[in-house]
Amino acid sequence: MSSQQTFDDAPQRQTPDSLLLRGFWYRALPSDQVYRYALAKAMLLEIPLVLGRDRQGRPFALQDVCPHRGMPLSCGRFDGSHIECSYHGWQFDAQSGQCQAIPSLTPDQKLRVERIYAGSFACEEHDDFVWVFIPEPGPASGGFSRRADVTAPVPRVPTFSDRYQFAYLTSELPCSVDHGIIGLMDPAHGPFVHQAWWWRRRESIHEKQKAFEPIPYGFRMSAHIPSSNSAPYKLLKLYADADSITTTIDFTLPNLRWETIRAGKYWFASLTTVTPITRDHCRIDVVAAWNLFRRLPFGPSLLQYVFAKFVEQDRRTMELQSQGLKHNPHLMLIDDADRPAKWYFQLKQAWLDARRSGTEFRHPMAGPVLLKWRS
Numbered sequence: 001m002s003s004q005q006t007f008d009d010a011p012q013r014q015t016p017d018s019l020l021l022r023g024f025w026y027r028a029l030p031s032d033q034v035y036r037y038a039l040a041k042a043m044l045l046e047i048p049l050v051l052g053r054d055r056q057g058r059p060f061a062l063q064d065v066c067p068h069r070g071m072p073l074s075c076g077r078f079d080g081s082h083i084e085c086s087y088h089g090w091q092f093d094a095q096s097g098q099c100q101a102i103p104s105l106t107p108d109q110k111l112r113v114e115r116i117y118a119g120s121f122a123c124e125e126h127d128d129f130v131w132v133f134i135p136e137p138g139p140a141s142g143g144f145s146r147r148a149d150v151t152a153p154v155p156r157v158p159t160f161s162d163r164y165q166f167a168y169l170t171s172e173l174p175c176s177v178d179h180g181i182i183g184l185m186d187p188a189h190g191p192f193v194h195q196a197w198w199w200r201r202r203e204s205i206h207e208k209q210k211a212f213e214p215i216p217y218g219f220r221m222s223a224h225i226p227s228s229n230s231a232p233y234k235l236l237k238l239y240a241d242a243d244s245i246t247t248t249i250d251f252t253l254p255n256l257r258w259e260t261i262r263a264g265k266y267w268f269a270s271l272t273t274v275t276p277i278t279r280d281h282c283r284i285d286v287v288a289a290w291n292l293f294r295r296l297p298f299g300p301s302l303l304q305y306v307f308a309k310f311v312e313q314d315r316r317t318m319e320l321q322s323q324g325l326k327h328n329p330h331l332m333l334i335d336d337a338d339r340p341a342k343w344y345f346q347l348k349q350a351w352l353d354a355r356r357s358g359t360e361f362r363h364p365m366a367g368p369v370l371l372k373w374r375s
């Protein structure tokens with residue numbers, strides 16, 4: 001039995017269209033970067049977007065390209081309901097993208113302005129982020145297509161009580177979304193990348209066994225008493241009875257990592273996404289909610305400090321890794337530590353196959369699996 005798999009047979013070297021999964025919601029910008037009466041630029045899956053907030057405070061997202069002659073709409077003016085292109089003054093409704101006026105038309109010219117659209121995307125705001133739905137590419141109809149339908153609800157951070165605290169952290173990674181995601185689920189880098197005197201030392205490496213099971217479009221590391229591997233766990237242990245702690249970590253397509261830790265009435269939950277910006281650039285956003293430390297003055301900042309430290313260690317590592325990846329090396333994934341990474345590539349391929357053939361999604365995992373590694 002082979003314990004190696006090169007990336008060559010994974011969807012690594014395919015066209016960018018298949019590398020970046022469409023038909024999903026993606027985090028576009030943190031809410032506090034989208035202002036009323038202002039335009040903000042963002043990029044998702046190599047699609048340039050202009051985001052803003054209308055007079056009522058509702059966010060919107062349009063393709064940052066004027067359907068007339070391609071001027072970025074973000075260069076235009078926004079009055080709280082319409083965007084006026086800076087080149088020839090065409091006006092578009094910010095929410096629907098529908099063209100409202102073309103100043104060069106004379107009264108006898110009967111061009112049906114209302115049939116023209118600037119590309120518009122479904123846009124919703126949840127958990128401190130503006131999310132944008134990137135649909136499957138439709139038939140080419142340059143400038144005349146309305147917004148595509150949304151096929152799924154926006155992913156939300158799970159919460160387990162009425163009162164809780166909330167924070168987010170964001171960091172850009174100079175690598176493809178695939179490397180960002182498999183870096184996130186990789187258990188073997190911990191002892192080498194995430195060293196700190198208050199956390200763990202390299203010598204603490206030991207054998208671990210974890211149960212995994214398939215879930216819709218992803219897999220779950222089953223609820224169990226954690227082996228001191230996650231940052232909130234260490235803090236939780238100080239706070240609650242360690243024996244009562246259970247944690248669940250799910251990964252689901254296209255880019256979602258859900259972590260839930262519960263200990264009696266206390267809980268911590270996070271939804272981490274790795275968002276493709278371009279084919280070799282992604283961004284990690286960790287959004288966490290918890291009801292711990294409410295009476296502990298430094299609790300939340302301590303938690304954020306720990307998270308920021310971890311994410312920064314990962315970012316620095318991937319920055320260095322990208323120097324090697326520039327030369328397009330042959331890579332390998334080994335069992336069992338890289339098995340979750342293999343599942344990720346298989347899930348992605350299964351999704352693309354289902355889309356292409358119009359058949360049902362076939363989950364690559366047959367059932368529960370026990371994995372062993374040292375970390």
Ligand code: FES
Nearest residue numbers: 066068069085088
């Ligand atoms: S390019 Fe936008 S109005 Fe002409």
Ligand SMILES: [Fe+2]
Nearest residue numbers: 183184193314
């Ligand atoms: Fe890490």
